[in-house]
Amino acid sequence: MSTDKQISTESSMDLGVHKNDELHPEHSDDYLREGERWATEHDLSTMRRVGDRLPVAAFFVVLTEFCERFTYYGITGPFQNYIQNGYKVPGSRPGAINGGQHLATGLGNFFQFWCYLTPILGAIIADQWLGKFKTILVFSVIYIIGDLILTLTALPSSIRHGGALPGVVIAMITIGLGTGGIKSNVSPMVAEQYGRYRPFVRTLKNGKEVLVDRELTVQSIFNWFYWAINVGGLSAIATTELEAHVDFWPAYLLPTLMFVVCVIVFWLGRKKYVITKPTGSIVLKAYRVISHGLRNFRMAKKENRLVLNEDGTKVTWLEYAKPAYSVDGGSVDWDNKFVDELSTAIRSCKIFLCYPVFWLCYGQMSNNMVSQSGQMNTGSVPNDIMQNIDPLCIIILIPIFDWVIYPGFRRCGLELRPVTRITIGFLIAALAMAYAAIIQHIIYTKPPYYDAAGDGNNGFNDISAGIQVPGYILIAISEVFASVTGLEYAYKRAPESMKSIVMSLFLFTNAGGSILAFCFNSIAANPHLVENFAIVSGLMGAFTILFFVCFRHYDKREAQEAEDRMLKDSNEKNDKPIVSEEY
Structure with a gap:
């Protein structure tokens, strides 16, 4: 990063965080703006806590993630139809490879597994050699190559000459490598853009004072980060419409072009970022x-x-x-500090052990539930557009949770700590799968194809796909509670020197969900889909109970640690400069 003046700040704990202190004082917590003062011990115990405003650099990273997710979901949205159905078959759903549901679901699970295995490689490269910023740029180039392979092999001439299947496999491997290098670094990087660690008091326009809490600010950052992910996920609406009414190659060309925008946006923000140095292997x-x-x-x-x-x-x-x-x-x-940090990281990662089952539930949305909607009447819209109900709901829900629900609980003295939120999310995911099993049973009881609807050239049964909507809403709610909180927890509990690797381990749990999904591949087709959804639901319910029993004490410990940390910071005696409101 090129700046006029770069120094290592005390507030970043000598971990290689650089800033231009003349232009970006928000990169350090060693300052106060007008209308602010440092919090006292009395303030910590009596004042209402709120999150802080987000720095401009964080919005650049969030916008980058939006573009990357636009690309990812834009290309994966049509995958199930692309692989499962034949090309230009009259009266059938759109398709290209004609591999059937088993192959489509199997390749989809492989792609998801690969995308969430490679973040470990991305984290190692960032920590050892390049740092987060350069690692994201390098893996973005790999990502674009994969997009181009997918788009070119989806041309009609390539599909007719058998190039679609090897093309999609090579593209999956290449794109998975690219997205892994990006995902392990972009989420910790967005939180690093907020550099104020000490609690302080701000006077609002109405004269009231509130306690600005870093913990709540980080929670808000990840809420909006996840919100951007799901806004980008709406790209599947456009690509599935292009797939249905034009062809697959323009459906893949659109997200490819968007990723070029992604790289440009990320590069433009380079002078505003807090950049952490590589810390070694x-x-x-x-x-x-x-x-x-x-x-x-x-x-x-x-x-x-x-x-x-x-x-x-x-x-x-x-x-x-x-x-x-x-x-x-x-x-x-x-030294002793590194051992303590490693101990904290290992203890924190234990909470991820139940996440593979949650991702098993989540993965049903992009494969088996897509096939499920293909067995029902979707009217004039493609069946794989139904999965976009999930990001639409999340876009609506996250602001409600961030501005209304979570603050409402805090005002009532019932703050929802991470383990509580994750437990609620797991439970709702189990209910979503139970609902999918009920829907599948209803499909099998309807004519004209009963338990063979959607197979081969068979059409759909006499039932509206609108009945799927509550299932997608439940999945969206479970994501807000479990997935967003998991990202937040992985960042907050990881030591500064290990944030990328701990984040990659959290993402790896998604790969674990894909491994579990392979075990269900034999029943991931008619006439066994009721059993598939029911077993997944029961498994998630059992792991919800196990998770709460094993980790319920973590909430109390985290609350005490947060209170002790804020108290220690507020008791620091250093004189701090005041800077203007504008920066």
């Missing part, structure tokens, strides 16, 4: 720390030299990796 270093800790722990246990904390509890096995607790006399290239 966190994965390899973490592996060495874990190995060292386990080895020292076993030696201490064998020699009966286990260490106790001040309260009498045993020191955890990982703490034996600290230089102070080393029992083998070897030197290490890390």
Whole structure:
């Protein structure tokens, strides 16, 4: 990043965050604007908490994510029909490859798995060599290559000569690699643009004072980040209409062109971003720390030299990796702080263990529920347009949650902490799958094709696809509670040096959902779809209970940690400069 004056700020905890302090004071928390003062201990316990305004740089990153998701959902929206149905078959749904529902669902699950496996590679590259900004740019080029492959192999001549299937497979691999490098870095990067850490009090225009809380600001950032994702997801409306009324190649050309816009937008914001330096190979270093800790722990246990904390509890096995607790006399290239950060990251990642089942539910929306709508009367619109009800609902719901529901709970003293929100989201996802099972049962009872509707050249049964709408609404609500909160939690609980890798591990749970989906592939077609949705619903319900039982204490611990952190920050005695409201 080119600036006139770059310094490493104290507020970024010497982690390589750079800023132009003359142009962008919002990149540091070491300032107050007019009408603001630092919070006191009394303020922390009595004042209403609110989120802060978002910096301009965050909007550039959000707009970039909108363009990338426009491309992603624009190309994936037609995938199920593109692979499942034949090309230009009279009286049939649009298609190209004629591979059937099994192949379409299987390739869709593979693509989703690949897209959420590659973020780990993107995180390693960003942390070790390039940093987030350059990594996003490099993987964007790979993404564009994949888009071009998909568009060119979707031309009529390519489809008729058998180029569509190898083309879509190569494009999936290439696009999946590109999106992985972007996803692991863009979400932590958007939150990094807000650099104010200390709690402060702001006087509103009506004279009332409110406590500006970083935790709520980060929560709001991820709400609006997810909102942008789903606005971009509406691109599938345009691409499925193009698929149905024109052809597949223009349906894929539109998102390809949008991604070029994505890269331009991201580049234009380069002078406004907070840019974090690469910190080295966190994965390899973490592996060495874990190995060292386990080895020292076993030696201490064998020699009966286990260490106790001040309260009498045993020191955890990982703490034996600290230089102070080393029992083998070897030197290490890390300090106690890194071990503590790694311990925090491992503890935080435990909460992700139940997410693969949630993503299994979510994945039904883009494959089996698309095929389900193909078995019903959709009128003059393509069957795969129904999945866009989900992003439409999220676009409406996120502002309501951010401005009304969450603040309303806080005013009543009933703040919804992360584990509570995630549990609610999991439960609603289970209900969505139960509803899909009921709908599928109703489809099978209707003429003229009963449990063979949509197979081969068969048409649809006598039932309106509008009955699917409540299922998509339930999925949207579950996303607001579970998916948005997961992104927020992965960022907030990850140590500064590990945000990309922890975010990539959260995204990897989506790949886990795709692996589970492969296990259901044998019943992901007629006449077994009722069992498919019912089993997924039951599995999600069981894991909802398991999740709450295992992690319900996390909310109380997080609330206490947040209170202690704010109290510590408010008690700092440093004099801070005041800057003007405009920046």
